[in-house]
Amino acid sequence: MVETATVKVLIIDDESAIRRFLRASLDPMEYTVLEADGGLQGLRMVAEDKPNVVLLDLGLPDIDGAEVARRIREWSSVPIIVLSAREQERDKIGALDSGADDYLTKPFGLGELLARMRVAVRRARAAGAMDPVIEFGDIRLDAAKRRVYRNGEEVHLTPIEYKLLMVLVKNAGRVVTHRQLLVEVWGPAYFEETHYLRVYTGQLRHKLEADPARPRYITTEPGVGYRLRTD
Amino acid sequence: MVETATVKVLIIDDESAIRRFLRASLDPMEYTVLEADGGLQGLRMVAEDKPNVVLLDLGLPDIDGAEVARRIREWSSVPIIVLSAREQERDKIGALDSGADDYLTKPFGLGELLARMRVAVRRARAAGAMDPVIEFGDIRLDAAKRRVYRNGEEVHLTPIEYKLLMVLVKNAGRVVTHRQLLVEVWGPAYFEETHYLRVYTGQLRHKLEADPARPRYITTEPGVGYRLRTD
DNA sequence: AATGCTCTTTACGGATTCCTTACGAGCCTG
DNA sequence: CAGGCTCGTAAGGAATCCGTAAAGAGCATT
Numbered sequence: 196m197v198e199t200a201t202v203k204v205l206i207i208d209d210e211s212a213i214r215r216f217l218r219a220s221l222d223p224m225e226y227t228v229l230e231a232d233g234g235l236q237g238l239r240m241v242a243e244d245k246p247n248v249v250l251l252d253l254g255l256p257d258i259d260g261a262e263v264a265r266r267i268r269e270w271s272s273v274p275i276i277v278l279s280a281r282e283q284e285r286d287k288i289g290a291l292d293s294g295a296d297d298y299l300t301k302p303f304g305l306g307e308l309l310a311r312m313r314v315a316v317r318r319a320r321a322a323g324a325m326d327p328v329i330e331f332g333d334i335r336l337d338a339a340k341r342r343v344y345r346n347g348e349e350v351h352l353t354p355i356e357y358k359l360l361m362v363l364v365k366n367a368g369r370v371v372t373h374r375q376l377l378v379e380v381w382g383p384a385y386f387e388e389t390h391y392l393r394v395y396t397g398q399l400r401h402k403l404e405a406d407p408a409r410p411r412y413i414t415t416e417p418g419v420g421y422r423l424r425t426d
Numbered sequence: 427m428v429e430t431a432t433v434k435v436l437i438i439d440d441e442s443a444i445r446r447f448l449r450a451s452l453d454p455m456e457y458t459v460l461e462a463d464g465g466l467q468g469l470r471m472v473a474e475d476k477p478n479v480v481l482l483d484l485g486l487p488d489i490d491g492a493e494v495a496r497r498i499r500e501w502s503s504v505p506i507i508v509l510s511a512r513e514q515e516r517d518k519i520g521a522l523d524s525g526a527d528d529y530l531t532k533p534f535g536l537g538e539l540l541a542r543m544r545v546a547v548r549r550a551r552a553a554g555a556m557d558p559v560i561e562f563g564d565i566r567l568d569a570a571k572r573r574v575y576r577n578g579e580e581v582h583l584t585p586i587e588y589k590l591l592m593v594l595v596k597n598a599g600r601v602v603t604h605r606q607l608l609v610e611v612w613g614p615a616y617f618e619e620t621h622y623l624r625v626y627t628g629q630l631r632h633k634l635e636a637d638p639a640r641p642r643y644i645t646t647e648p649g650v651g652y653r654l655r656t657d
Numbered sequence: 658a659a660t661g662c663t664c665t666t667t668a669c670g671g672a673t674t675c676c677t678t679a680c681g682a683g684c685c686t687g
Numbered sequence: 688c689a690g691g692c693t694c695g696t697a698a699g700g701a702a703t704c705c706g707t708a709a710a711g712a713g714c715a716t717t
Contacts, residue, residue, distance in 0.1 A: 272552060284535040284537050284538050285537070287535075287538050287541060288537050288538060288540075288541040291538075291541040291542060291544065291545050292541055292544065295545070296545060296549065297528065297545075304515040304518075306515050306516070306519050307515050307518050307519060307522075309519075310518065310519040310522040310523055311522060313522065313523065314522050314526070314527060314528075318527065318549070318553075321503060321553070339600060340599055340600040340601060340653075341600065341601040341647070341650065342601070353648070353649065353673080353674055353675085354648075354649040354650055354674080354675095355674080355675075388676095389693090389694095390676095390677085390678090390694095391675095391676080392694095393693090393694060393695060393696085394675090394676080394677090394695090394696085395675095396694095396695085397694095397695060397696065397697095400695095401696095407695090407696095408695085415693095415694070415695090417684085417693065417694075418692090418693070584662080584663060584664080585663085585664095586663080586664070619665095620704085620705095621665095621666080621667085621705095622664090622665080622666095623705095624704090624705060624706060624707085625664090625665085625666090625706090625707085626664095627705095627706085628705095628706060628707065628708095631706095638706090639706085646704095646705070646706090648672085648673055648674070648703090648704060648705070649673085649674070649703080649704065658717100659716100659717080660715100660716080660717075661714105661715090661716080661717095662713105662714085662715085662716100663712100663713085663714085663715105664711105664712085664713080664714100665710105665711085665712075665713095666709100666710085666711080666712095667708105667709090667710085667711100668707100668708090668709090669706105669707090669708095670705105670706095670707095671704105671705085671706085671707105672703105672704080672705070672706090673702105673703080673704070673705085674701105674702085674703070674704080675700105675701080675702070675703080676699105676700090676701070676702085677698100677699090677700085677701090678697105678698090678699090678700105679696100679697090679698095680695105680696090680697090681694105681695090681696090682693105682694085682695080682696105683692105683693085683694080683695100684691100684692085684693080684694100685690105685691090685692080685693100686689105686690085686691085686692100687688100687689090687690085687691105
């Protein structure tokens, strides 16, 4: 499995129905879900569990949501996305000026929430120098730096080798057809040049596999394509 | 700090009525307003005028707004707030995943827009609080004084050499593509003049490297770009 | 007018990467 | 078992990319 350095999400909301809904939506994805049913518990969990993004309700029973955001901002820059039923502009402005990064009005589309969470995490990572790293087995791939490591040592990949690996990684676990690989790496005009693939999968195996003759990661699906195994 | 160094806002929208409305709203405040009536002009102005925040319409006549966001993200991290009449969720997700930081549906409240701009600028400032002195190996770089030292001795860099080094430093450890270097140092019109890079990386190496033929800091990624090694 | 500095442009040898080809192994099918 | 197919490997030439030096253009200073 591709360990996308899973993202920790803290949900601060007193309504358990909302928490359940969000957990059900986020759990199956690359998110680890934490829950707090009040502002004080939420503050404590931000400090202790260091989530990568906070989903914050405004109408909490103990402390006002905007106040929670303000207190978090005193010592943390974790992205805060406010989820609220209040759609008055002054509530939005108040929350945003209190330190929130984004504001969604309930009911919101799950897809939009996920997209805004991706934005928040993407930005936090860009700021914090920590790039998203993909790991499988003894291979580590830092896409932002465009670097690949095997057992901690950097392996140099040519542009085509790297592109090919990226297409396989983006489809990790799934079979990628010859045609798709050729189109995405070389361009639509090359969709029949399957011999390119034989050459370059071989080179990738030599650089990444312990035993290139018995590939552990880049496996062949005869007559169909290739697949990157990550388990 | 409360220093309100005026914020430059670039409005990319083909409707002059929208631009006029935004300018009228923003001009009296701490904002300097720039306008572009198309995507291409907008891209050029992002590169040349380095705005602090971009307000981007999706329905542009020349290039699609999401595409504009993607292209900006190839070499800049300026905050992008999309303003669009489209309220479909897939438009929002598409824009956000293309690199936009926020999405407002027209008609929006001016107060909310201002609050979201404050968030964007606040965050960009927090991220951009760069250490003015950077050291790696026997090289020391004082960004505030625009000076570079090697083994304690100052090395004189021409303006272009210095800019090039700065772009590499800002992306230390990462591979920076030819295109990104050219856009950031020479401007978007020069994105194909890769021979400039050959000349100037050579000059930088002669001034900074112990053995210019075996570069320790400025390394080449053939067919891709260059990378500053700091380890 | 001469000097010095920088930027741009060009040319060429060398290094790297890409493409092509050939051959043998394995596998299914008749 | 022969034939046809796909796949893996190796190797060499072709194409591309890179480093370097050098020379001209532009500009400011002297």
